[in-house]
Amino acid sequence: MSTPCFIDRCNQPIDCSRQAISSHLKTVHQVNVDSPVVQACQWSGCRVSVPASSLASHIMTVHMR
Numbered sequence: 001m002s003t004p005c006f007i008d009r010c011n012q013p014i015d016c017s018r019q020a021i022s023s024h025l026k027t028v029h030q031v032n033v034d035s036p037v038v039q040a041c042q043w044s045g046c047r048v049s050v051p052a053s054s055l056a057s058h059i060m061t062v063h064m065r
């Protein structure tokens with residue numbers, strides 16, 4: 001199962017696993033997924049701020065249900 005990415009109108013399909021989301025964030029959106037620095041989730045319509053290291057979990061639980 002995969003979901004289109006809604007970050008910056010990216011629209012690439014991402015597998016619904018933390019690992020796939022994490023590597024997508026890293027390679028396509030240049031997110032430092034190991035960083036504890038808090039940043040805003042760029043998902044369309046989302047304004048939650050989370051640590052970069054938690055962004056993959058956030059996307060999986062909030063945006064991929």
Ligand SMILES: [Zn+2]
Binds near residue numbers: 011024
């Ligand atoms: Zn994307």
Ligand SMILES: [Zn+2]
Binds near residue numbers: 041043058059062
């Ligand atoms: Zn979000």
